Amino acid sequence: xxxxxxxxxxxxxxxxxxxxxxxxxxxxxxxxxxxxxxxxxxxxxxxxxxxxxxxxxxxxxxxxxxxxxxxxxxxxxxxxxxxxxxxxxxxxxxxxxxxxxxxxxxxxxxxxxxxxxxxxxxxxxxxxxxxxxxxxxxxxxxxxxxxxxxxxxxxxxxxxxxxxxxxxxxxxxxxxxxxxxxxxxxxxxxxxxxxxxxxxxxxxxxxxxxxxxxxxxxxxxxxxxxxxxxxxxxxxxxxxxxxxxxxxxxxxxxxxxxxxxxxxxxxxxxxxxxxxxxxxxxxxxxxxxxxxxxxxxxxxxxxxxxxxxxxxxxxxxxxxxxxxxxxxxxxxxxxxxxxxxxxxxxxxxxxxxxxxxxxxxxxxxxxxxxxxxxxxxxxxxxxxxxxxxxxxxxxxxxxxxxxxxxxxxxxxxxxxxxxxxxxxxxxxxxxxxxxxxxxxxxxxxxxxxxxxxxxxxxxxxxxxxxxxxxxxxxxxxxxxxxxxxxxxxxxxxxxxxxxxxxxxxxxxxxxxxxxxxxxxx
Amino acid sequence: xxxxxxxxxxxxxxxxxxxxxxxxxxxxxxxxxxxxxxxxxxxxxxxxxxxxxxxxxxxxxxxxxxxxxxxxxxxxxxxxxxxxxxxxxxxxxxxxxxxxxxxxxxxxxxxxxxxxxxxxxxx
Numbered sequence: 001x002x003x004x005x006x007x008x009x010x011x012x013x014x015x016x017x018x019x020x021x022x023x024x025x026x027x028x029x030x031x032x033x034x035x036x037x038x039x040x041x042x043x044x045x046x047x048x049x050x051x052x053x054x055x056x057x058x059x060x061x062x063x064x065x066x067x068x069x070x071x072x073x074x075x076x077x078x079x080x081x082x083x084x085x086x087x088x089x090x091x092x093x094x095x096x097x098x099x100x101x102x103x104x105x106x107x108x109x110x111x112x113x114x115x116x117x118x119x120x121x122x123x124x125x126x127x128x129x130x131x132x133x134x135x136x137x138x139x140x141x142x143x144x145x146x147x148x149x150x151x152x153x154x155x156x157x158x159x160x161x162x163x164x165x166x167x168x169x170x171x172x173x174x175x176x177x178x179x180x181x182x183x184x185x186x187x188x189x190x191x192x193x194x195x196x197x198x199x200x201x202x203x204x205x206x207x208x209x210x211x212x213x214x215x216x217x218x219x220x221x222x223x224x225x226x227x228x229x230x231x232x233x234x235x236x237x238x239x240x241x242x243x244x245x246x247x248x249x250x251x252x253x254x255x256x257x258x259x260x261x262x263x264x265x266x267x268x269x270x271x272x273x274x275x276x277x278x279x280x281x282x283x284x285x286x287x288x289x290x291x292x293x294x295x296x297x298x299x300x301x302x303x304x305x306x307x308x309x310x311x312x313x314x315x316x317x318x319x320x321x322x323x324x325x326x327x328x329x330x331x332x333x334x335x336x337x338x339x340x341x342x343x344x345x346x347x348x349x350x351x352x353x354x355x356x357x358x359x360x361x362x363x364x365x366x367x368x369x370x371x372x373x374x375x376x377x378x379x380x381x382x383x384x385x386x387x388x389x390x391x392x393x394x395x396x397x398x399x400x401x402x403x404x405x406x407x408x409x410x411x412x413x414x415x416x417x418x419x420x421x422x423x424x425x426x427x428x429x430x431x432x433x434x435x436x437x438x439x440x441x442x443x444x445x446x447x448x449x450x451x452x453x454x455x456x457x458x459x460x461x462x463x464x465x466x467x468x469x470x471x472x473x474x475x476x477x478x479x480x481x482x483x484x485x486x487x488x489x490x491x492x493x494x495x496x497x498x499x500x501x502x503x504x505x506x507x508x509x510x511x512x513x514x515x516x517x518x519x520x521x
Numbered sequence: 522x523x524x525x526x527x528x529x530x531x532x533x534x535x536x537x538x539x540x541x542x543x544x545x546x547x548x549x550x551x552x553x554x555x556x557x558x559x560x561x562x563x564x565x566x567x568x569x570x571x572x573x574x575x576x577x578x579x580x581x582x583x584x585x586x587x588x589x590x591x592x593x594x595x596x597x598x599x600x601x602x603x604x605x606x607x608x609x610x611x612x613x614x615x616x617x618x619x620x621x622x623x624x625x626x627x628x629x630x631x632x633x634x635x636x637x638x639x640x641x642x643x644x
Contacts, residue, residue: 143620423579440579446550499578503555 027493028082036079037069038493043076062264067512068470082143086493088435094461097449098386098407099192099240101270101292102299103381108368109295109361110282118360123352127331134330135513137353140363141187143213144288144307148269148376149279151156154313155322156354159304160267162495163287164198165233166308166319166349170285172202172315173346181261189218189444190239192265193218204231209385215241215409223249226258227379236265237281237471238272241400242450252282260284261314269293270454271382271406273467284311290355295361305358316344321353380455381406384462388451391466395473399445406454412447414473419482422447427488432468523611524587525636531611532587532630537623541572543584546640548610551577552644554603559617566590566619567628573616575606581616588626625644 055062072077095102105507113119117144121133138511141153154170157163167184189211198204207225212218216233233255237245245251252262263276266286269292278286290297290305298304310318320374321334322341332353333341333383369377382405389408399414412422426436426449438450453462477482489495525531526623529547532539550612566586573584595617599605606614621627622639631639 443580500553500555500604503553503578 005072006154007194017116021196026085030079030086032081032184032510033071034067034069034444034512035080036071036075038075038232039070041070041075043071043073052213060152060353075321087300090297090301090429093433093435093458094453095433095435096451096453096457096465097299098242098409098452099267100299101267101289101406101452101454102435103270103292103295103454104456105295105301105316105361106365106368109364110365113360115174115360118356121356123356129327131329133333134323136363137356138325138330140366141307141323142360143363143366144309147273147277148266148283148286148288149277150283150286150309151279152310152313152318152320154308154310156319156348156350157287157306157308158350158355158374159291160265160287161194161307162291162304162349163197163306164194164263164310165201166266166306167263167285167287167310167314168198168202168232168234169319169346169349170308170314170317171263172308173344174261174314175231177317177344180259182229183226184227184230186222186223186225186230186233186260188233188235188239190215190217190241190243190245190442191234191236192221192240192267195234195236195263195265199232199234209233211241215243216245216442217247217251219247219250220302223254226254226260228259230258230260230435232261232263232284234265237270237278238268238405239266240450241409241444242401242404244272244405248281256282258307266309267292268406269377273378273487274371274454275378278309283309283312285309289444290358295365296358296361302357303355305355305362306419309356317346318342319347319349322344323349336490351471361430365476377455378406381453384453384455385451386458387459387462388453391462392469395470396449399448406451407450408451409442409445410451411445415447415476418476420476420485422449424482424485424488425476428472428475428485429468430471430489434465435472439471523633524630525564525632525633526585526587527639528585530584530599532627533549534621534624534627537589537621537624538593539588540615541587541617541619542615543575543606543610544636544640547575548607551575552579553577554606557599557603557606557616559599560592562592563606564591564592565566565622572619575616584616587630588619588621589623590621592617593620594618596640598642607619620633626633 055442081386090102090104117132117292122328137155144153145151154166154225183205184207185204186209187199188209189197190371201471209222210218216239233251235245237248239245255262261284262282264283264286269288273293282416285308287306287308290296296302298303300356321332323330324333333339336345339344368405385406385408386403389402389404396410399409399411415421426439429436440448441450476485487496523531527545529544530541532541554575554577556576560566560572568586568589570617571583572586573585575582598613610621
């Protein structure tokens with residue numbers, strides 16, 4: 001290994017399959033962009049500058065060479081295009097990453113987000129010039145409130161975990177407002193991993209509720225843990241085993257009776273949109289991942305966006321800013337007590353109004369599908385997951401008796417005695433042209449494989465995926481099965497990566513072989 | 522003598538000092554350990570409360586105190602070489618030493634034979 005953390009000898013021209021350049025057809029051996037530095041090259045012609053080179057960058061004095069490479073535009077474009085082709089992506093492969101909802105990102109969303117009236121806005125523009133944008137935020141808020149049956153929504157949170165933080169801050173503000181001290185937050189084992197992290201980040205003590213044998217919250221155990229010091233429960237529904245929490249109303253009632261608030265992790269809302277309104281279940285706060293449920297790009301394709309719907313009890317504590325509609329059009333409430341509003345707001349958690357680009361895309365998705373289309377998307381997502389479950393459950397080992405919601409959960413019992421683990425199976429799936437499912441999560445089952453096909457996949461693709469997994473499950477039991485799996489993937493730009501070394505001794509910074517640039521100046 | 526909890530911690534008490542770690546079964550389930558978070562020396566930890574955090578390529582897990590006690594020493598070697606937990610979980614891969622406040626708490630824990638039977642029962 002060199003200091004760039006790459007194999008030292010990539011260009012050994014020995015076998016007939018090796019090439020002179022090291023590239024293998026479309027599989028290019030890309031150098032780092034820094035190694036492609038071509039001093040003086042530039043994508044644009046800048047005016048000649050007279051006098052000495054600037055020694056300041058904005059107001060900051062330049063202490064040393066910044067080290068950015070000089071490249072012409074074609075070379076930069078080629079570099080990043082090639083890099084993008086080395087990864088699996090939702091545009092290239094089925095991407096059944098459970099819990100992540102990698103659904104198709106409709107191109108209509110992209111077209112609308114690029115309209116100059118949205119794309120070229122500045123968040124500090126006078127309100128009179130952005131009435132359309134504020135109306136869009138207000139309309140999206142209306143859809144979110146209607147779909148969830150909740151009276152209020154905070155639009156600014158930047159993603160799912162940020163939304164959790166927002167909801168839990170509203171809960172803490174409400175408890176403070178009541179003059180109470182509540183320190184404990186109950187988190188079921190079947191909740192998302194970010195839930196306990198959010199509670200802990202806010203200084204609450206996390207109390208774990210065991211799951212039942214059928215993968216749901218243990219209602220009796222939950223009731224045992226209730227008390228006057230319980231601030232909230234953070235529950236994911238449908239839960240991370242892909243199951244609907246059937247006792248959810250009893251849970252909400254018991255919690256409210258004990259004076260606690262109900263935070264629902266809405267990351268899996270995509271399974272129930274148009275079917276169930278969380279407001280009817282007794283939820284006090286729930287974030288909605290626009291980048292999952294409402295098809296905005298994520299996982300490298302764009303930022304998240306995590307609006308939080310709030311009950312009447314929590315609405316007064318919502319963060320600023322928010323949009324209100326008055327006789328003079330739309331305006332933003334930016335401060336505590338502005339125009340007699342937001343007097344109990346817990347404050348601001350983001351510089352501006354939220355992820356505007358994602359708002360445009362999410363609303364485009366809603367309006368192009370309509371209410372009936374959104375319901376059908378949920379139904380198809382659940383149908384597809386059950387199709388996968390039914391197609392695999394005699395070959396793989398399903399963790400809980402079916403049916404499931406939008407994701408199918410298997411454990412590694414079917415691999416017992418083969419020497420092949422969940423990770424090895426996932427690597428072999430890459431060779432077969434599929435992005436792997438989520439592995440080793442949730443933790444409540446052993447060697448988990450969590451498959452979320454989403455509604456985007458056709459029956460043909462699902463059949464191919466099922467047939468592939470069935471083949472791999474059989475192959476694992478062959479005499480030479482373990483050998484083949486343990487060395488997978490075989491058909492990728494890089495073979496099996498050393499995850500342990502990457503975690504134990506990460507190389508986080510590229511350093512040039514020589515640092516002579518300064519000498520040249 | 523080595524005593525085990527249902528959460529796969531072990532404790533070996535010599536005099537009033539108990540050495541705490543995770544079982545060989547636990548390290549095998551976790552896979553390669555990549556990071557360990559150890560408690561501050563002098564901290565008192567109640568039985569069943571979080572004593573340390575262990576992170577592997579698969580998951581992060583809490584390590585709970587098998588018995589109550591005050592932390593007297595932590596295994597600094599794990600910071601540089603968390604792989605010790607994989608190579609010798611019940612020896613050099615120990616996490617911390619505590620001054621045991623109530624030795625009677627040990628009675629509720631499993632001995633090696635009982636723990637072995639418990640692990641086999643987990644399938």
